[in-house]
Amino acid sequence: MPMVALVDCNNFYVSCERVFNPKLEGRPVVVLSNNDGCVVARSNEAKALGIPAGVAAFKIGDLIKSGTVHALSSNYALYGDMSHRIMETLAQFTPEIEVYSIDEAFLNLTGFDPGTVTDYARTIRATVRRWTGVPVSIGVAETKTLAKIANRFAKKSPKSGGVVNLTASPHQERALALTGVGDVWGVGRQYAKFLIRNGVVTALDLRDATDVWVKKHMGIVGLRTVKELRGTPCLSLEQCPPEKKEMCVSRSFGQPVKTRAAMHEAIATYTTRAAEKLRKQRFAAGALMVFMMTNRFRDDPQYANSTVVELPVPTDSTHELIRYALHGTNAIFREGYRFNKAGVILTGLVPRGEIQTDLFCTVDHVGARRLMDALDRVNTRMGPGTLKYAAVGLNQDWQTKFKRRSPRYTTRWDELPVVSK
Amino acid sequence: MDVHTGILGPHEQPADAPCPLFIAAVPAGFPSPADDYIEGKLDLNSYLVQHPAATFFVRADGDSMIDAGIHPGDILVVDRAVQPGDNSVVIAAVEGELTVKRLRKSGGKLMLMPDNGDYGPLPVSEDMNCELWGVVTAVIHEL
Numbered sequence: 001m002p003m004v005a006l007v008d009c010n011n012f013y014v015s016c017e018r019v020f021n022p023k024l025e026g027r028p029v030v031v032l033s034n035n036d037g038c039v040v041a042r043s044n045e046a047k048a049l050g051i052p053a054g055v056a057a058f059k060i061g062d063l064i065k066s067g068t069v070h071a072l073s074s075n076y077a078l079y080g081d082m083s084h085r086i087m088e089t090l091a092q093f094t095p096e097i098e099v100y101s102i103d104e105a106f107l108n109l110t111g112f113d114p115g116t117v118t119d120y121a122r123t124i125r126a127t128v129r130r131w132t133g134v135p136v137s138i139g140v141a142e143t144k145t146l147a148k149i150a151n152r153f154a155k156k157s158p159k160s161g162g163v164v165n166l167t168a169s170p171h172q173e174r175a176l177a178l179t180g181v182g183d184v185w186g187v188g189r190q191y192a193k194f195l196i197r198n199g200v201v202t203a204l205d206l207r208d209a210t211d212v213w214v215k216k217h218m219g220i221v222g223l224r225t226v227k228e229l230r231g232t233p234c235l236s237l238e239q240c241p242p243e244k245k246e247m248c249v250s251r252s253f254g255q256p257v258k259t260r261a262a263m264h265e266a267i268a269t270y271t272t273r274a275a276e277k278l279r280k281q282r283f284a285a286g287a288l289m290v291f292m293m294t295n296r297f298r299d300d301p302q303y304a305n306s307t308v309v310e311l312p313v314p315t316d317s318t319h320e321l322i323r324y325a326l327h328g329t330n331a332i333f334r335e336g337y338r339f340n341k342a343g344v345i346l347t348g349l350v351p352r353g354e355i356q357t358d359l360f361c362t363v364d365h366v367g368a369r370r371l372m373d374a375l376d377r378v379n380t381r382m383g384p385g386t387l388k389y390a391a392v393g394l395n396q397d398w399q400t401k402f403k404r405r406s407p408r409y410t411t412r413w414d415e416l417p418v419v420s421k
Numbered sequence: 422m423d424v425h426t427g428i429l430g431p432h433e434q435p436a437d438a439p440c441p442l443f444i445a446a447v448p449a450g451f452p453s454p455a456d457d458y459i460e461g462k463l464d465l466n467s468y469l470v471q472h473p474a475a476t477f478f479v480r481a482d483g484d485s486m487i488d489a490g491i492h493p494g495d496i497l498v499v500d501r502a503v504q505p506g507d508n509s510v511v512i513a514a515v516e517g518e519l520t521v522k523r524l525r526k527s528g529g530k531l532m533l534m535p536d537n538g539d540y541g542p543l544p545v546s547e548d549m550n551c552e553l554w555g556v557v558t559a560v561i562h563e564l
Contacts, residue, residue, distance in 0.1 A: 088474040089475070130475075416478050417480070419497070420519070
């Protein structure tokens, strides 16, 4: 029998913070987005206070100031490292794992004894908790779509102890009846509206719709979802990530950027970061897009623009990419505006080994390759930004501010947690 | 959200593993006897860290564990996968504060003992908010 488990971390960002700051246990905690703009994660206690997902930070300013809610800037270095540890821990339990997001993974448990798989899932859950300190919920079922539903119940029902197995279970039908059609994995908001209008209100209704009707109204993708609800696996585990088509680095600024020089620094910095990601994945970019925008929510003069620069030959060299990115920046930058966000998207990606050079190409590819390797090696060993291009600037006043960020407990020697006497 | 997850896949190959090209003639006689003794380099990580996913580093503050060889400022290697036993040096979260102590188990009772005569033991009572966080497996003490 096919069997798949969805492991999902509970309030992942907040849980990561609590591992190193146990004082936050049992307290209402929220994590704020880049630039402390809005709430991106809430503890159960914060949810119970009625703080909605995605709310702007200033709207709960009083709760934060009075100390009722503990607010933290996002600490992505910490969350990334903890995610990696969790995935590594999970990988011991099955040869097949798909990392679905920073805090979710599917495990293929096909071939495991259905009689003991619930206990096995409990062992997995206890091990992740013990090893990393992060609580997880696990849903087990015949397909990924059903495992998602099982996971919802694992998370909601305290009686479950964090694990719900719906494989060949008499409870499966009841679980589907209690799941709104909009909460089914793969059913978008627009489809949910359409389905409810047509009397398909629960996951059970959708499972029992006829193939012909589903195919007519939701296409082949919809039919796949319905078959998954019936226990027929249609979505395989993607152990390899789908091929990347583009790579984006963009940020909101800590304070508005008004000058061309500052915009150059910002774009050069984002390009540097994107180029590093590009080389790590062994791609070269054939084109890049630069964009910038003012803050729509302010009463300022508004301007937003973007431009695409096509490269003569795909490259992964930071200096080449910066040159083209600054060229693009100059083409769209306008004086007299307060920009609050900009970014660089590298696109037209090709595997590094497949670069078609042009006959008259004058770029020194061998030299550039060696330079980039040296650059990456130094920055990996001595810390990001040890070696950088002058174009990125030295002051970087526009950088995002992380006023409430916790220490990067697991990735910086000088920010380790301190144990007292 | 600008978050990127790592995908667990086959172990990454070194970027540009150079292939040796022998310009000099290769002697056809006996190979160098030293070739048999070439081993991997010693790696402190593999010596100090048994469970990478479960191992954290923390910095010690204060002198309550000085007799265990833990000095202020030392880095402690903490393995959360190891089961704490009687006499383990542990990190415990006591009332929301991370602390390093020696764990004593006797007669079903738990005690957190400092390794310094100037400090008193801390009995772990039922109503106390105390959780064992991990087991200290090594101390990195810079000279």
